Amino acid sequence: MNWISLLGLDHLLARVRVVAIEGAIAAEDRLDLARLEWRDQKRSLLQLLILAVAVTGLTVVSMVVLSIAVVVHFWDTPHRGLAGWLVSAVWLVLWVLALIGLLRAARRAGNGFALTRQELAQDWRDIKEQL
DSSP states (O other): OOHHHHTTOHHHHHHHHHHHHHHHHHHHHHHHHHHHHHHHHHHHHHHHHHHHHHHHHHHHHHHHHHHHHHHHHTTTSTTHHHHHHHHHHHHHHHHHHHHHHHHHHHHHHTSTTHHHHHHHHHHHHHHHHHO
């Protein structure tokens, strides 16, 4: 004898099963989306790290070599002070440009998991509406 059918709970049990299966599928989809976005986030962070190290290293080497070359070239002229200040100004401008590039890359990297957050927010709104 099937007590669930006799008590009329078979429809409720079937609905609970359907909801549980749909919930499991939705959770799996959200995990797949988060996994994909995490992979993109890691790639972006790695690129950001490599660019930051490259910009730092190249800036130091370039500043030293070029600054020495310009100052040595103008050392025996009356324009050595101007040359020194121009070298400093050029490196300041280049540093600002590199910083802007680094900040843009950081801003792109900081927007990770946008799709996952959007999906979870939509799921939460749907749950609240159903309750």
